Amino acid sequence: MRKTFEEVLEAVWKADEAGDSSLEAVRKRCPIDVTDEDLGVLLKRGLITREGDLLTLSYEGRKDARSVVRRHRLAESLFATALDIDAEKQEAVACEVEHILLPELEEAICILLGHPSICPDGKPIPPGRCCGAKRKLTSTVVVSLCDLAPGERGRVSYIKPKHHERLHRLTSFGLTPGTIVEVHQRSPAICIRFEGTELALDRDVAEDIFLVKTNGADS
Template sequence: MLNERLEEILEAIWVAREKKQSSLAAIRENCAIQFSGSELKALERNKMVLLNGDEVHFTHEGEKLGKVIIRRHRLAEVLVTSILKVKKHKMHEIACEFEHSLQAEVEESICTLLGHPEVCPDGKSIPPGVCCKNNSTRVENTVTSLIELSPGEQGRITYVKPGSHSNLHQLLSFGLSPGVTVTVHRTSPAFCVKFENTELALDPEIAKNIFVWKTSCLLK
């Protein structure tokens, strides 16, 4: 997994390539950060780019990841301007932060909600995803209370709304924090979940205040 700085460089390589440019100077001009030669070498070691003098080119794997990064960034631009009504001059800054934390299933749901946009607010092309090719019109993943999941269903915690601060601290101490994926093990006689090799019984009132992005059903 690459860090955010290396992803920013891949994004700049993609943007420069759209302009039919591949020089290091062009990539620096299109990059949101000032990067070092050692960071380019790190991309080369990770088999993301090929360095040839002053030219920088994608490998096959680098191009695949670059496409994902630029897609998420431009989808984020559409989201923050059209739905969240963020001022356009703030669009790029917020999208930069958003793209690095956007999970694949969330990305597809956002794209579907937006109607599979083909261009971002600046008129630049948004690479299509699987949901676009399938012409998805329904968002399968939803945010719901953990208590609503059935045994075998799984979700990633998006936020916790505890009845008291003590409950919140208790959940955090157990490792139940935003970003953790939990699976409902059983709902009776006690409500039990599994996560990260841990099984935990939860008070139903606490489970009601844990909200998850439903991702899959493991048991049929």
Template sequence: MVNHQHEHSVGEDPKVTPTVEEYLESIYNMTVDEGKPAIAARLAQRMGVSPVTVFDTVKRLKGEGRGDGFVIVDEKSKEITLTERGKEVALSLARRHRLTERLLVDVLGLDWEESHEEACRLEHSISPRLEEALTAFLGNPQTCPHGNPIPGSGAKIDPRAHPLNEIAAGSDIIVIRIGEEAEHEPGLLKYLQQYNFVPGVKFHVKGASPFNDVVTAINNEGREITLGVKTANKIWVLPVDH
């Protein structure tokens, strides 16, 4: 991750810096990939900074009101949304990040929990030429290793998918994607990969109890995995019809 220090002076137009890219990508992931509102408190938690820092940074990202800003903040709901300029930057970084993860996992053999952090370090240095070469070398992949669509690849989020915690016990499912929110938890990524709870693998939901705050699933090999409800909410699956 980048060092989230202030990189603008008050009154300056917002420039595209690594910190700006990280903020915009996080807002994009929250609102588009996760379908949740981006508010300062959640953004602070995601970025690992204080709410005051987020407030100050978002204020700068709004620009000077001349159409040069990256975000818009709703005065009533306080929800943060991307302008077209902000979305363009966010999509560019998300593409570089997910392509880099594919390289690290598929070619270099890194584990999930390592690939995300390493991709965060490398993504800001990838030029358009290198991105083009990387795409060709990898065969124009559609998703990152965790199943999230790579912007520009033509892949879309499957609207039929549901968070695992919404699936009833007794259902058969196929794992579609591990949300970006979960990628910020290296221990969780390691746990999911260890139990082969990865995109494309089928599982049977053995138990789902919101009262016990756990979801238990079993794969075709008889391996059982137990996840907390909050964690299951970050994993998107598709019910399998018989």
């Protein structure tokens, strides 16, 4: 039953994130049937409130939902970057992992990936305690473009721009998650090559692009 309730709480979180907390929207985002009985239990436990057709997470419900969403999106990030699992399988596997991922493993994955703030499909990953402390491993899987030396290559994992216009500009050049880039030079600007394109980036732009080193491999 715990898995069922976590799925419903996660769906309420996602519906609220999308700006539509109606029961219909929650049901569309939930991979299982949302029954009146399930809602009744969550209401009784004080995890959600209901006003007409609108569902809202309580303080405790939001904490539980946040934890599930964080585990799910960290799992997706791990599969997409370190494990390179096919995009179609990421969601299905992440849906299973989110219910069994132990807190210490969740933290270890977050540290390993360099504390990502967004998952592969661009949705925010709720930060954990390790993110505030910015705890690091000796070597993380995901590194900033600024960390690559000339001649080194990497596959773009995610882009975390400080301004949305910057993200649109980078994607318009074809620089998107999954793209293999090679650093050509680091000064005065960081120059990269990818898919027949050469692009010069200021350091404050390059530091928002995160990659997995490929050691010269194309995939």
